[in-house]
Amino acid sequence: xxxxxxxxxxxxxxxxxxxxxxxxxxxxxxxxxxxxxxxxxxxxxxxxxxxxxxxxxxxxxxxxxxxxxxxxxxxxxxxxxxxxxxxxxxxxxxxxxxxxxxxxxxxxxxxxxxxxxxxxxxxxxxxxxxxxxxxxxxxxxxxxxxxxxxxxxxxxxxxxxxxxxxxxxxxxxxxxxxxxxxxxxxxxxxxxxxxxxxxxxxxxxxxxxxxxxxxxxxxxxxxxxxxxxxxxxxxxxxxxxxxxxxxxxxxxxxxxxxxxxxxxxxxxxxxxxxxxxxxxxxxxxxxxxxxxxxxxxx
Amino acid sequence: xxxxxxxxxxxxxxxxxxxxxxxxxxxxxxxxxxxxxxxxxxxxxxxxxxxxxxxxxxxxxxxxxxxxxxxxxxxxxxxxxxxxxxxxxxxxxxxxxxxxxxxxxxxxxxxxxxxxxxxxxxxxxxxxxxxxxxxxxxxxxxxxxxxxxxxxxxxxxxxxxxxxxxxxxxxxxxxxxxxxxxxxxxxxxxxxxxxxxxxxxxxxxxxxxxxxxxxxxxxxxxxxxxxxxxxxxxxxxxxxxxxxxxxxxxxxxxxxxxxxxxxxxxxxxxxxxxxxxxxxxxxxxxxxxxxxxxxxxxxxxxxxxxxxxxxxxxxxxxxxxxxxxxxxxxxxxx
Numbered sequence: 182x183x184x185x186x187x188x189x190x191x192x193x194x195x196x197x198x199x200x201x202x203x204x205x206x207x208x209x210x211x212x213x214x215x216x217x218x219x220x221x222x223x224x225x226x227x228x229x230x231x232x233x234x235x236x237x238x239x240x241x242x243x244x245x246x247x248x249x250x251x252x253x254x255x256x257x258x259x260x261x262x263x264x265x266x267x268x269x270x271x272x273x274x275x276x277x278x279x280x281x282x283x284x285x286x287x288x289x290x291x292x293x294x295x296x297x298x299x300x301x302x303x304x305x306x307x308x309x310x311x312x313x314x315x316x317x318x319x320x321x322x323x324x325x326x327x328x329x330x331x332x333x334x335x336x337x338x339x340x341x342x343x344x345x346x347x348x349x350x351x352x353x354x355x356x357x358x359x360x361x362x363x364x365x366x367x368x369x370x371x372x373x374x375x376x377x378x379x380x381x382x383x384x385x386x387x388x389x390x391x392x393x394x395x396x397x398x399x400x401x402x403x404x405x406x407x408x409x410x411x412x413x414x415x416x417x418x419x420x421x422x423x424x425x426x427x428x429x430x431x432x433x434x435x436x437x438x439x440x441x442x443x444x445x446x447x448x449x450x451x452x453x454x455x456x457x458x459x460x461x462x463x464x465x466x467x468x469x470x471x472x473x474x475x476x477x478x479x
Numbered sequence: 480x481x482x483x484x485x486x487x488x489x490x491x492x493x494x495x496x497x498x499x500x501x502x503x504x505x506x507x508x509x510x511x512x513x514x515x516x517x518x519x520x521x522x523x524x525x526x527x528x529x530x531x532x533x534x535x536x537x538x539x540x541x542x543x544x545x546x547x548x549x550x551x552x553x554x555x556x557x558x559x560x561x562x563x564x565x566x567x568x569x570x571x572x573x574x575x576x577x578x579x580x581x582x583x584x585x586x587x588x589x590x591x592x593x594x595x596x597x598x599x600x601x602x603x604x605x606x607x608x609x610x611x612x613x614x615x616x617x618x619x620x621x622x623x624x625x626x627x628x629x630x631x632x633x634x635x636x637x638x639x640x641x642x643x644x645x646x647x648x649x650x651x652x653x654x655x656x657x658x659x660x661x662x663x664x665x666x667x668x669x670x671x672x673x674x675x676x677x678x679x680x681x682x683x684x685x686x687x688x689x690x691x692x693x694x695x696x697x698x699x700x701x702x703x704x705x706x707x708x709x710x711x712x713x714x715x716x717x718x719x720x721x722x723x724x725x726x727x728x729x730x731x732x733x734x735x736x737x738x739x740x741x742x743x744x745x746x747x748x749x750x751x752x753x754x755x756x757x758x759x760x761x762x763x764x765x766x767x768x769x770x771x772x773x774x775x776x777x778x779x780x781x782x783x784x785x786x787x788x789x790x791x792x793x794x795x796x797x798x799x800x801x802x803x804x805x806x807x808x809x810x811x812x813x
Contacts, residue, residue: 320503321749324786329507404621416759417775418774428626431624453619
């Protein structure tokens, strides 16, 4: 019995491998997905090599050069205290990536654990977790995040905490749904019947099969996480000056909009392009990883 | 199960959620680092004043007692008094609500009226130029930071070109107050100048706010139309020689609208959130304005009240969406 489970496991693994290969092939066929990949790849490079790529320090002020329009010395112009906007946008990519990976990473962790508990054991604990997640989903995300961030005090860390608090139910739901299906599949029922330890069933059989729905949800969410965080910073609850966070930069640039269009325009463009990249990647991930869509009309 | 039983059942299902929403808004005011009474009293208050405030607001009692009192007050429509405006929070919210309602509703209507036809066209011409164009604009639409788009539109159409009015709900005098909804009030009083004025003022904010939802509506309509196109009964309709227009609009659309409706319901939450940035940019005197002001000044009764009311509106909209399913699709009742 054990042997056959292992065999079916190997089979599944090789079918997963070919799924990835098929995924790569369809990625090559979709120019928009490639564009998404290029944008995010570029962002990661910017974030890693920010100190060598940025022409100036993101915080160095130069009052003699304040509010100078885009030129060959300052490609994106300078802000109200003479800081180079290009350098600040480049350094801002670090903050954006940090927010996205922390929020999505933490919510995946919390959400997946709760989703597995909920779906695998069912009963009152399932009922409890799902009702709590219902309540969190009943709030418009931004409003609840604002309330939590306001109560905790304005800072980037608190924005991340607030967003994790409101975001986990999505992953708990996705994972629970997947676990409910998996629980009834023959080889898992069989594994339980022969007395395989539950932690082993979860780690070896349940968890690996939750990876792709969670991954789809995560790539689709990245853009929204970035937009929400930028909005919170713009309103004043997130990153505080002089942090080169894109939303906070727009908030400062807003006061100089009439005569200095570049100040708020370039950080906004950075947000737009990054979120487009995440969304294109999310669509591609869904098309590639979601088996229901693979043969569908979409 | 008949329609009425279904509706009653759905209404009862939201009771625990509403209680949960109350619990969370209540907890938010208790996670604040530091002492709420101290905050209320201000930095120069004597210990006696702080103690008195603490007692007056019941802050010296156990948490569950405080929560019980809070629920009892809320069910009586008493959301407490704002520290900032010194007025009842419920009255404040009621005063700001019409502006937000007018803005979000116009944005939503815009998204539906433009989005559904665009989604249909996209699905009918799948993978053609028109479809590719609408898909690309949808991706850009959902990726656009609302506050940034608002700023740029304001810069171009108000500051530079001067073709659209700038901040605020109305340029001239407001119409006489009946409902607080400027469009409705100006129609009711026959004040056509106010009507034109408030419509012009709505153009940019409603466009900015509706944009993100528009993209979602287009995407959902497109993909559910494509799903329906693959169904047997559509093949049958085509096979029996029905003209394409009848197949698309009479057979496919009605079924494709259900997922779109869900998206619209869920998107209302996004509209309420997005209204915060939009109202800030366009100096729109709505609830979101009130939200930000109360949150930046830690006006807790106002924060609790307004967060709860917005969540309730969101729950209510989704309840209405659920109920309207039953009208569109009789299968759902069973």
